[in-house]
Amino acid sequence: MIQNLSDFLHQYPWEPEWLALGKPLDYLWDFDLPEPSEDLWPWLIDTSSFNKRIGVPEMHYTEKDGKLFGTSVNAGILMEWEEVPWEWEYLKGLNNARIYSKGLAKYVRSRYILYPKENGTKLLVYFGWIPRGLLGKSILPFGMKKLYSDYKKGLTDVIRDVRKKREYNKVGSNNYTFEKENIDLVTKSHPTKLIQISEELLKRKCNPEIIQKTIEYVLTEDDNNLYRIRVKQLAKEWNFNLTEILLVFLHGCRIGLFTLSWDVICPHCRGVRTEAKHLGDLRDMDSCDVCQIDFEATQANSIEVAFHVHPSVREVQKRFFCAAEPATKQHIFMQKYLSPDKQAESVLELGEGTYRFRTIGEKNFSIAELTDEDGIEILEWSPNSLHNEFKIKNHSKIQMINPTNQKLGFIIESRKEDQNVLRPADLFNLQEFRDLFNEESLAHGLSLDIGVQTILFTDIVGSTKLYSKLGDAKAFDKVRHHFIQVYRIIQESDGAVIKTIGDAVMASFPSSLKGLQASQNLQEYFTDESDPGILKIRTTLHTGPCLAVNLNSNIDYFGNTVNLAAKLQKDANAREIVFTESIFRDKEVRNYLLENGIKLRRIEFLQEWNKETIRIYKMKVSGKV
Template sequence: MNCVFTFNGTPRMVEVSSQYNPMIDEKKLEERLVVVEKAKSWSPRVVSRLEMLLRSGMDEALYRINPILFAEEKSIAEAEAVDLFLHACVAGLFDMDWLLVCPMCSDVVESFRSLRKLHTHFHCHLCQSDYDAALDDYITVTFTVSPAVRSIRFHKPDALSAWDYVFQYKLTSGGIMPDGVPWSETAKQLVRVLTRIEPGSTANLEVDATEGALLGQDFDSDAQFFFPVERGTGVTPSYVPVTLDRGKCVAAAARIAPGKVVFEVRNDGKLPVVFGVLQLPEAASQRPKLHFTPSLSGKRLLTTQTFRDFFRSEVISAAEGIAVLDVTLVFTDLKGSTALYERIGDLNAYIQVQRHFQHLLDATVRHNGAVTKTIGDAVMAAFLTSADAVQAALDMREAVDQLNRDRLQRDFILKIGVHRGAAIAVTLNERLDYFGQTVNIAARVQNLADGDEICITEEVYSAPAVAEIIAPYPVVKSEAELKGVSKAMSVYHLARMESQPANQHGDADAKTYHK
């Protein structure tokens, strides 16, 4: 069914399912879509695709939306899709959720509306396992429609059926088995009975047991029972009493053979319990390792400039910070900027330096990075990949060269250093920042660069796709001894293409630097 809606004063045809009539606040939806549309110059039909989702998507499609999957389904560039949901979140169309996801069962162990509440040590009740999360792994970011715009049943999880609570609210569909089937779909085949038990109530859960094992599980605590099911163990008891109380499970002793068995489960706690019994196969001693569909990781969000621009109040409260296993950092600095201030005056020099900052920011955003901070005339930027970082560094150098072409002399001479490694995401001076040896090395490698030179470390040089990017440029390899680093590091100096050509291997004779 096609319906006509007025958007920003213009009639628009939107396809809406005739089988579904969601509760939408039309006024708020209209007002907030206008804010998103005006936020930036979007590609054609990007906002209309979002509007169609909000109007005609089923409840499941509007709960914990994966922007990367949305981009694939709607043929939108990933970076634009991430920006779209961030702007839509700012406009009040969506709420952002930070999820801690179990790597073994894809259970959403915890979710937070703010980065400041996120912690990295978590325990999965279903797997009975503990994990330390990094921004690269196990931390993912999703978006759910705001209840002020459209009400969906997942806004009230306590009112969900036990089945929806477990398989729509608790488990994600992103964990994939080696055979390509989502783990959540496999888990559905194991469930024999699943129900919500109110405080003080008893539920008789009848199961037709087969050889293997029966697992009883409270899906919100560590309360479990486990019974092997084996032939020759005698007659299956008519029932097995089970008591649940404050996250603990006490089941009567029993030896269970294949056949019908009733678990008499009493909830002595003060809160409702979603409890299920799963039939585990005989060969369930070791669960296959899951891989996950692409999603918006915490690391990617922190290297997205739109997030840093619009969510400045987001800080990391964890005292130890949050680990980032692999990030590429770029440091830049202007050579001779002090002389520029003396020659043309503070105000004029300040204006020109701000122009230079804008060019560096544009290059950073263009290559999927974010400026972490500026320090005097220097910039620190973070990137998802080394290939993006190196391409951004080359674009920065070219942009600064363009600035110089309009001037009587070369006022701007850029020095750039690039390094890759692990870091800690922290909050310093009320700003999201990175801390650790990777940061120190990146800054010191920048100090090794001459004017118009880009220095990259071995970790960057050997990263995927970097060799192809730097192939046209003369490269000189050196051995650098950096302060605080126990052994010399290999550093590659990228000159401009019009400079002296490199040798056959792109490397000149090794030199030694001390910094």
């Protein structure tokens, strides 16, 4: 453990190239914080919010050729610099540096080091400056004295907020009460436009509590949180149903409260590379200069849907008080750079799970299973040295080696997908989106991977005889009524109609169980023994990977999954639901079938296009329950 500044400089000496610029000014501060590192870490790595808290002037950043450049005005003095890529290791520390072209310094480096204690965390904060001229040598010591005082107060406030959040989480993420006087008070402070928007959202049958919460959020939330609104995260924080929140935001886009963007996300750093205003603006390839990669922008995890406050309601600007790279990449647990022919060591101390090991600029990565029981205990890691998959023991020693002639970045990151991302498929499977945004479509020739979807086909049995028997007018009236009910039942089951083909309907659902329940509800409605004239339908289901494409300027689904779901229709009869093994093997579906005592008949189905036989299942629905 580092005890003093001398220990620190011994462990982290200045590099000769910076010492050649002048004599450094070194500062090391020691703070005892009465909270565990796990609770402090998210607050400490968000250095932008912390700097804002302690009154550091706002900063402005631009990216050029994969590098980040910053400017700010401090005490009337213009500061310009190049931001050196950050390094950090989860719960252990972080460090960064800036190379100044203007201002009081030529160079600064900073570092946080965390040591766990029995009753909290010991935090070391280090700043090292190479001052520029006499002015820098004179002013920086006074500035650092004030900064130390600001840090003490700021960390005290962080402890308070950590404890507040802990108590908040104990009582539940949504313990809101909507008192009448609070609603009136907020309403009186709304601009006229927001009052009109609230009234229109109520007319559109959106949830009143969510409307009120959303208006308050737009009026009072920090600019940085409003810059890119992630509705899945809001659904968790507010403890409301995601679909209900989406309805407020989607309708809000149509009446001037929000705008929507289709953001292309780098698969490595998960930063936004392109912000498309319309789905048709997306292209098949994109790049990230920071991560030094080109990537396909049409993969399942490449696009995030974000909402933004409409500028006529509130001008929102992204405000920076620091680059805060670790806070923007919380899926990365370690980021370490090594100069050519350099080595470094670390001890792996993460929770059990699966992680990706990669070097910056390389698309290939290795999958590591971290375990407390067995596995590699000493890992030598250099470019292309790791197996595609390996098992490693927790608390193992990692030896990173850079044998190249270029600076090299080593990354350990979570393999888990960000659960707060709203994907295009989440909207495509929402009927309200298709109704409200029917002008949105992909560029011609572009196919978007939307992952695994459950596809449902319905068709009227005996429609030809129906037209012959009743005549066109009466038959059409029955078919039209059938479409109305099919649309209603699919929407009530959280599905969306993709298209109609003659008398048939194609729909999609977010899960196999939702699709099966919708099929059952459809068959129960169209198997009403009290109405001998009611139409009879057949339904078929399959789940699997799908592509979204542009067909007649609409969002259509394409692929083997869609094809098989449609082909099953030839083996389905009236009042039957036919589905594939992938539906049957779904855990939720199996539990539903067992709990409801539903009997199935298993048969063989010949796929004529490849002459392979698969198992399918038939479920007969006798009538309304």
